[in-house]
Amino acid sequence: xxxxxxxxxxxxxxxxxxxxxxxxxxxxxxxxxxxxxxxxxxxxxxxxxxxxxxxxxxxxxxxxxxxxxxxxxxxxxxxxxxxxxxxxxxxxxxxxxxxxxxxxxxxxxxxxxxxxxxxxxxxxxxxxxxxxxxxxxxxxxxxxxxxxxxxxxxxxxxxxxxxxxxxxxxxxxxxxxxxxxxxxxxxxxxxxxxxxxxxxxxxxxxxxxxxxxxxxxxxxxxxxxxxxxxxxxxxxxxxxxxxxxxxxxxxxx
Amino acid sequence: xxxxxxxxxxxxxxxxxxxxxxxxxxxxxxxxxxxxxxxxxxxxxxxxxxxxxxxxxxxxxxxxxxxxxxxxxxxxxxxxxxxxxxxxxxxxxxxxxxxxxxxxxxxxxxxxxxxxxxxxxxxxxxxxxxxxxxxxxxxxxxxxxxxxxxxxxxxxxxxxxxxxxxxxxxxxxxxxxxxxxxxxxxxxxxxxxxxxxxxxxxxxxxxxxxxxxxxxxxxxxxxxxxxxxxxxxxxxxxxxxxxxxxxxxxxxxxxxxxxxxxxxxxxxxxxxxxxxxxxxxxxxxxxxxxxxxxxxxxxxxxxxxxxxxxxxxxxxxxxxxxxxxxxxxxxxxxxxxxxxxxxxxxxxxxxxxxxxxxxxxxxxxxxxxxxxxxxxxxxxxxxxxxxxxxxxxxxxxxxxxxxxxxxxxxxxxxxxxxxxxxxxxxxxxxxxxxxxxxxxxxxxxxxxxxxxxxxxxxxxxxxxxxxxxxxxxxxxxxxxx
Numbered sequence: 001x002x003x004x005x006x007x008x009x010x011x012x013x014x015x016x017x018x019x020x021x022x023x024x025x026x027x028x029x030x031x032x033x034x035x036x037x038x039x040x041x042x043x044x045x046x047x048x049x050x051x052x053x054x055x056x057x058x059x060x061x062x063x064x065x066x067x068x069x070x071x072x073x074x075x076x077x078x079x080x081x082x083x084x085x086x087x088x089x090x091x092x093x094x095x096x097x098x099x100x101x102x103x104x105x106x107x108x109x110x111x112x113x114x115x116x117x118x119x120x121x122x123x124x125x126x127x128x129x130x131x132x133x134x135x136x137x138x139x140x141x142x143x144x145x146x147x148x149x150x151x152x153x154x155x156x157x158x159x160x161x162x163x164x165x166x167x168x169x170x171x172x173x174x175x176x177x178x179x180x181x182x183x184x185x186x187x188x189x190x191x192x193x194x195x196x197x198x199x200x201x202x203x204x205x206x207x208x209x210x211x212x213x214x215x216x217x218x219x220x221x222x223x224x225x226x227x228x229x230x231x232x233x234x235x236x237x238x239x240x241x242x243x244x245x246x247x248x249x250x251x252x253x
Numbered sequence: 254x255x256x257x258x259x260x261x262x263x264x265x266x267x268x269x270x271x272x273x274x275x276x277x278x279x280x281x282x283x284x285x286x287x288x289x290x291x292x293x294x295x296x297x298x299x300x301x302x303x304x305x306x307x308x309x310x311x312x313x314x315x316x317x318x319x320x321x322x323x324x325x326x327x328x329x330x331x332x333x334x335x336x337x338x339x340x341x342x343x344x345x346x347x348x349x350x351x352x353x354x355x356x357x358x359x360x361x362x363x364x365x366x367x368x369x370x371x372x373x374x375x376x377x378x379x380x381x382x383x384x385x386x387x388x389x390x391x392x393x394x395x396x397x398x399x400x401x402x403x404x405x406x407x408x409x410x411x412x413x414x415x416x417x418x419x420x421x422x423x424x425x426x427x428x429x430x431x432x433x434x435x436x437x438x439x440x441x442x443x444x445x446x447x448x449x450x451x452x453x454x455x456x457x458x459x460x461x462x463x464x465x466x467x468x469x470x471x472x473x474x475x476x477x478x479x480x481x482x483x484x485x486x487x488x489x490x491x492x493x494x495x496x497x498x499x500x501x502x503x504x505x506x507x508x509x510x511x512x513x514x515x516x517x518x519x520x521x522x523x524x525x526x527x528x529x530x531x532x533x534x535x536x537x538x539x540x541x542x543x544x545x546x547x548x549x550x551x552x553x554x555x556x557x558x559x560x561x562x563x564x565x566x567x568x569x570x571x572x573x574x575x576x577x578x579x580x581x582x583x584x585x586x587x588x589x590x591x592x593x594x595x596x597x598x599x600x601x602x603x604x605x606x607x608x609x610x611x612x613x614x615x616x617x618x619x620x621x622x623x624x625x626x627x628x629x630x631x632x633x634x635x636x637x638x639x640x641x642x643x644x645x646x647x648x649x650x651x652x653x654x655x656x657x658x659x660x661x662x663x664x665x666x667x668x669x670x671x672x673x674x675x676x677x678x679x680x681x682x683x684x685x686x687x688x689x690x691x692x693x694x695x696x697x698x699x700x701x702x703x704x705x706x707x708x709x710x711x712x713x714x715x716x717x718x719x720x721x722x723x724x725x726x727x728x729x730x731x732x733x734x
Contacts, residue, residue: 048689051681076691088686092704101700102690109691141704158690 001026001197002047002067002166007058008222009046016042018222019058024166024197031200031208031233034219035241040201041085043219044170048082049075063165076102077109079165079196083155083172087143095138095154096124099161106162127160131187149180156187167191168199173207185210205237220248282339288312291439294339298408301415311428311438318432324595325624325656328537328564331502338440338473402455402486403448407475410446417448421479425508425545425572433504433566434541437473441506444475449484449515458714459488474505480515482548487518489717503562505540513548513575518556520713521569522721525561527728532591532620535563542569546578546604554581555598556712558721560728563592568626570599573607573635580609583709585721587702587728588621588653597627597658602635602668611642614706617653618729624656631668638668646676647705649698649729699726 002024009017016039024030034040046053047060049072060067067075090098103123104114115123128135133153143151152172159167169188173181188198188211200211208216208230216233218226220241225248226232236244282290291312295305320330397404403414410418428438449455480486490507503525511517519542528535538561544553555569571580582598600609609629617623623646631638646655657674679701687697703710703722710718 050685072685072688073691073693076689082689084686084689088680088682090683090686090701090704092707093700098687098690098700101696102687102692105693105696106691162690 001063003059003061004047005059005061007043007046007060008056009042009053010056011042011053015056016053016222017046020219020222020224022217022224024199026165026197027192027194028215029192029198029200029211029213031202031211031213031216031230032219033202033205033216033233033236035245036203038219039222040203040219041170042222044082044168044199044201047075047168048072048080073105074109076162076164077106079163081159081162081164081167083152083159083167083169085171085174087146087151087155089144090142091144093142094140095142095157098142099124099138099158102158103161124161127157130190131157131160132183133157148175149177149183152176152180152184153187156184156191160187160191163196165196166199167196168201169211170201171203172200173202173204181207182210205233208233218244220244223248225251282337284337285334286312286336286338286440290338294440294442297339298411300411303415303419304411307422307428308439311435312440314429315432315435315439318429318435320432324566324626325622325658326564326566326593326595328593331537333436336502339442396456400453400456401450402453403446404459405446407441407444407446407477410477414446414448417479418446418477421477421508421510423508425510425543426506426541430543431541433539434506437475437504437506437541441473441475444477444505446476447478447486447488449478449480449486451481452483453481454484455486459486472503474503476505476507478507478509478517478519478544480509480511480517482512483514484512485516487714488520489714490519490521501535501537503536503538503540505538505542507540507542507569509544509553511544511546511548511551511553511578514550515548516552516554517544518554519544519569520556520717522558522713522717522724523561523565524724524728526563527561527590527592528563530590532563535592536561537564538562538567539564540567542567543572543599544570544580545572546575546580546607549575549577549604551575551578552581553579554583554712556583556709557585557596558706558709558713558724559584559586559594559596560724562594565592565594565596567596568598570601571609572601572603573609573638574603575607576604577606577608578604579607582609582611582613582627583712584613584625585616585706585709585725586614586623586625587616587725588618588623589728590619590621592619592621594622595624595626597625599628599630600640602629602631602638602640602665605635606637606639607635608638609640611640611644612708613642613644614709615644615646615655616649616702616705616725616729617646617655618649620652622654622656624658626658626660628660628662629670629672630660630662631665631670633664635665636667638665640668640670642670642672644672644674645705646674647702648676648678695726695730698729702726702729 004020004022007017007020020043032040046055055068100120107114137150172184200213213230216228216230217224226244282293288309291308295308426434428435478488509517525536525538546553553571559565569582573580580600586594586596588594597613598611611627613625615623615625625644629640644657648655655676659672661670663670683701684694684697687700688694702725710721713721
């Protein structure tokens, strides 16, 4: 589904990603871990197409297409979803209205019929149940005055609505208490299917207790320096990141 | 007397001296403005003597006035002697079919979802079969007539209801109010008259009718609305479709007289030609709009969505004379490319416990300049007066400007006046958040701007609000990226 080859990216001439290689197949859950500043969020942003970043080298292939050549909206329509670390507020626009606009543009792109108000609401109610979100929240201005937990749940709700192929969760656990974390993780697990894949970007192992990854990758200095299975995450939790840094620094030196 | 006035006076009196007259049978007045032109206009419209005298009086007042330059707009000075002040409507060149109409304009109609019949009407295409709207209009008129509501063109009102016109014309906007109002008073072409009798609630938005009948009221439009005690009317001016118009100067006057316990809601969506992308052409929209809440508990509410015109100079105001009367002003002003808007309101609190509310949302894009100018004046007698003002500006890109000029004058200590203002930019973060969900950039901007203007758009009647939303999107097309 996703093949990343030797990906380099920079922001304002500062090199952040230094050659990422990653393959994600349908049905898989990959966790990207790493210390602060290792390039985790940059990777998520570059895949979603944020313009602040410049790809200086490498390729990314998504379902046989050159992902990096696509506009952010076309990536989204093709099935790339980014759950934001800091969801943006849009005053005066309700989540319902926002999702209706988004879903219909996405559906149009995918050659599906656009939904009228009634079928949209039916579809929405179904997804609301799935991710345990209240309609009153969705009628309010998007993310405005939402608590941290509400914002993240709203992200997962949007993910449910848009039915992406590849979901990238950028530090979705940050700012969540354990109850909110469980609800969010539960939502993600329910949305998991054979034909979609998830990349979980996180600093802590905590979230991975609930969203169990098939693979864990450790990012350091813009490179994946170690890959393994879920046991690697537990090892990191116990030992911290220092030993990874030392190992990596030793190899490059 | 200033030099300009002197020249002007010399000029006008000289013309008169020469006994220069205008042929009454011609369909068009020659260029320029003098007393004879005004006599010509008045004669053409078969007006009574009192109205001619009123016009002449206005002309003399205007001749002694100077063009105001305090607004935050710049445009080349207008040569008032280079304008044709009367042209018979039948002279309008009609296209034979929509094929002859500017395709860009038709494209815009399509985006706004304007019906084919209406497209023809708006572009001045001759329609063979009598448009069904004529019968619709008649039906409306009968229904309104039963309630005693008068709703007709200004010229018709002068003929049919001279006592009402005479009583209220100039009662809210006196001839000498300002330069453009004086000019309008002297030369106004036509407009609308609306009278709601005591205790009558107008059962429909006076909109559909208006759209059908009075779209081409011309350059110097005059509107007069009178709401008797305990009556109600919601009035919609203008048209969401873009009006192409060769007249560069538009100086309209709207007067609203609201009596005790009555309520008037006045909504405008203005989308005149704003000029091209380089700022060439476009309408100068220099309008005077004012209403008086003359009786106790009267209520007047202005809602405007301004997206057109190259230059906008407009301050719909409320004189709150009756005790407990209230005034509202909700405004969205969007400027793009080289448009300039200086708009806002005046709330004059005279009566006790009078309330006013101002919500202004400015959106500037391109190289445009967008100013809010508003005055809240609480007079001595206005014990317990309250005002709340909120002025928000949204900037798109870094070449446009947003300005706020609030004036607050308080002469009564018991009053409460609040003013809030914000300035923000459409964030790249917001746009990226939308595009990441599959929404294209233009729709994202439209969504964000509509959200920002929601409080004002909510004030518009339903069908108008939908078109206004589309219009905002159209105006800002191409302003990102």
